[in-house]
Every structure is written in C-alpha cells, then in structure tokens.
Amino acid sequence: MESAADKTCLEARGIWKVFGSKSDQAVELSRDGASRKEVLEATGCTVGVKDVSMAVTRGETFVVMGLSGSGKSTLVRCLARLTDPTAGSVFLDGEDLTAMDEAALRQVRRQKLSMVFQHFGLFPHRTVIDNAAYGLEIQKMAKAERHERASAVLAEVGLEGYEHHYPGQLSGGMQQRVGLARALTVDPEILFFDEPFSALDPLIRRDMQDQLLDLQHTLQRTIVFITHDFAEAIKLGDRIAIMKDGVFDQVGTASQLITSPATDYVREFTEDVPKIKVLTAGDVMQTQTTSGTRSVPASATVESLLPLLLEGDDPIGVSDADGRTVGVVDRNAVTQILASAR
Numbered sequence: 001m002e003s004a005a006d007k008t009c010l011e012a013r014g015i016w017k018v019f020g021s022k023s024d025q026a027v028e029l030s031r032d033g034a035s036r037k038e039v040l041e042a043t044g045c046t047v048g049v050k051d052v053s054m055a056v057t058r059g060e061t062f063v064v065m066g067l068s069g070s071g072k073s074t075l076v077r078c079l080a081r082l083t084d085p086t087a088g089s090v091f092l093d094g095e096d097l098t099a100m101d102e103a104a105l106r107q108v109r110r111q112k113l114s115m116v117f118q119h120f121g122l123f124p125h126r127t128v129i130d131n132a133a134y135g136l137e138i139q140k141m142a143k144a145e146r147h148e149r150a151s152a153v154l155a156e157v158g159l160e161g162y163e164h165h166y167p168g169q170l171s172g173g174m175q176q177r178v179g180l181a182r183a184l185t186v187d188p189e190i191l192f193f194d195e196p197f198s199a200l201d202p203l204i205r206r207d208m209q210d211q212l213l214d215l216q217h218t219l220q221r222t223i224v225f226i227t228h229d230f231a232e233a234i235k236l237g238d239r240i241a242i243m244k245d246g247v248f249d250q251v252g253t254a255s256q257l258i259t260s261p262a263t264d265y266v267r268e269f270t271e272d273v274p275k276i277k278v279l280t281a282g283d284v285m286q287t288q289t290t291s292g293t294r295s296v297p298a299s300a301t302v303e304s305l306l307p308l309l310l311e312g313d314d315p316i317g318v319s320d321a322d323g324r325t326v327g328v329v330d331r332n333a334v335t336q337i338l339a340s341a342r
C-alpha cells in the first residue's frame with residue numbers, strides 16, 4: 001500500500017518570504033504578532049509570505065485564492081523555487097528543493113515542474129510549435145521528436161492547424177492554450193498556474209477552465225492554481241486555501257469553506273456563492289442507514305434535489321459510491337439552504 005508520504009507530491013514547511021534587508025528582524029517581529037504594517041514601519045521590510053505550511057496530494061488541484069497583495073504569487077514562486085524563501089523548506093517528491101544547488105534545481109525545473117502565468121510569456125519570434133516544444137528543446141530532445149510530442153499536445157488543447165502561426169497572430173485565449181501546451185509537453189510532475197485565465201474575457205475564461213478540467217480528468221496532474229476568483233476556485237479546486245496578509249486563513253473543500261468559514265474574510269468570499277449549486281447531498285444529509293423513498297448519490301447537488309422534493313419525495317435517501325444508504329436529506333434541510341442564500 002502507498003504510504004501518506006508517497007501520496008504527497010509537494011510539501012511546504014514553514015515558508016517565509018520577506019522583502020527587504022532586515023529580514024531576520026522582520027521575521028522575529030512578525031512571529032511575535034506584529035502586523036504586516038507594523039513590521040513594515042519598524043523594519044522597512046514587507047512580509048510577503050508568513051510561515052505557510054501545506055501538503056498537496058498527487059493528482060490534486062490545490063487552489064490558493066486571495067485578494068491582490070495577499071502573497072499568492074510570492075508563495076507560488078517560493079514553491080517552484082523561482083525565488084529563495086527567507087525561511088522554510090519545499091519538498092517535491094520528498095526531495096528538498098530548498099537544499100538543492102543550481103545544477104540540481106535546473107534539472108528539476110526542466111523535468112518535473114511547469115509554470116503558466118497570467119501574461120502568457122510566449123516567445124514572439126517562435127512559431128506555436130516551437131513555443132510549445134521549448135521545454136523539450138532545452139532538454140536537448142531532437143527536433144522531429146519534440147515536434148511530434150508538441151503537435152500531439154497542441155491537438156489536445158485545441159490548436160491543431162496553428163502549429164506554424166506566430167503568437168501575435170492568435171487571440172489571447174489561443175495564446176494561453178499555447179502556454180498550457182508548453183507546460184504540458186515536458187510531462188511535468190507538478191504544474192503551477194498563477195492566475196492564468198485572469199486576463200481573458202469571461203466566456204473564453206470559462207472555456208479554458210472547462211478545458212483544464214477535461215485535461216485534468218485524463219492527465220491527473222498535481223496542480224497548484226492561483227486565482228482571486230472564488231467561483232474559479234470552486235470550479236477547479238479539490239481544496240482551496242484562502243490567503244490573507246501572507247497567511248492561510250483556512251484550507252478546505254469548497255463545501256467546508258461555505259458551511260463553516262473560519263474567519264470573516266473567508267465568509268465574505270463565500271457569501272455570494274450559489275450554495276445549492278455547490279453543496280451536495282452528502283454535505284447536507286443527516287446520517288442514517290434507512291432510506292427514504294428515492295435515493296441519490298452523495299455527490300448530487302442540492303439543486304438537483306429540488307425536483308424530487310417537488311414531486312413529493314421527502315426525505316430523499318443518500319447513497320455512497322457502493323450504493324449503500326448513508327443518510328437522508330429532507331425538505332427542511334433544503335429550505336434552510338435556500339433561505340440562507342442572499
């Protein structure tokens with residue numbers, strides 16, 4: 001059997017990132033409870049990330065969400081070791097990235113991790129296929145082979161036929177598909193996304209989210225995804241970390257954040273979420289093993305229960321993946337959720 005350590009792809013322990021020359025003093029003050037602003041006033045240093053620990057399971061999409069300036073990009077840069085954390089360690093597949101020398105790190109960056117940024121970062125004078133194949137090129141893979149691989153990935157992201165175009169000839173959404181293809185061609189262990197869809201129109205953005213979900217369905221990569229959009233976080237994330245002033249206020253599934261927000265900051269994000277679309281029968285059921293008249297899977301949304309209740313099924317049985325009854329949802333529970341919507 002796999003141990004917990006095998007299942008963890010990425011782990012961060014006590015990550016700090018302080019900008020400024022008096023970082024030791026800043027960490028000390030911050031540890032003692034000084035706010036970001038107080039630390040800045042006393043030391044001239046900005047605490048970007050404050051003592052963040054996290055573990056991302058293999059195949060999981062872990063979303064970090066928070067307002068501008070909360071430290072999301074700084075954290076992801078530490079995780080991918082694009083920058084050195086002031087303190088703390090990052091382990092990828094059990095290997096300490098923070099202890100690696102430049103050569104070892106370069107190797108890991110080329111083979112195990114990919115990043116996709118908000119501003120695509122494509123090479124304007126390279127064709128689509130040469131952009132997509134870039135990671136393989138620096139691995140020194142022969143041209144025919146890397147083009148073959150890149151073509152296949154470009155087809156997967158819906159860019160078949162555009163291989164020999166230049167980025168400037170493509171729309172924003174298409175350029176970001178090239179960015180996605182470039183990240184995927186190296187077949188990375190883990191993908192880091194820093195607000196990749198934030199610059200796109202809402203409809204294109206939704207397309208890209210759907211496509212990422214589709215891809216993830218087959219690829220099952222480990223993903224760390226940064227966003228400031230809670231709807232996007234809910235749609236893509238297996239778990240979501242809500243970040244504020246450099247720390248995680250709360251980490252949990254969308255349902256956990258919505259049903260029991262740990263802070264006012266978390267509550268503010270969750271307030272406008274259409275709860276009946278996010279919460280499931282499993283989230284709102286009362287546990288019991290005798291069923292109602294009809295039965296739904298625990299993953300069914302509360303919204304999908306409404307027609308059944310209207311048809312007079314009350315309570316509705318809830319079954320697990322093996323078809324065993326695990327609980328019931330009654331009209332009262334659903335009414336309460338509807339009433340709590342604003």
Ligand SMILES: Nc1ncnc2c1ncn2[C@@H]1O[C@H](COP(=O)(O)OP(=O)(O)OP(=O)(O)O)[C@@H](O)[C@H]1O
Pocket residue numbers: 019046047048066067068069070071072073074075228
């Ligand atoms: N290179 C830097 N030098 C000094 N301060 C920095 C640097 N990079 C980030 N900061 C500061 O660290 C804090 C966190 O910034 P960060 O870019 O990580 O936020 P973010 O959550 O990604 O915001 P956004 O949603 O706007 O991208 C901010 O106060 C920022 O000003």
Ligand SMILES: [Mg+2]
Pocket residue numbers: 072073074
């Ligand atoms: Mg950012």
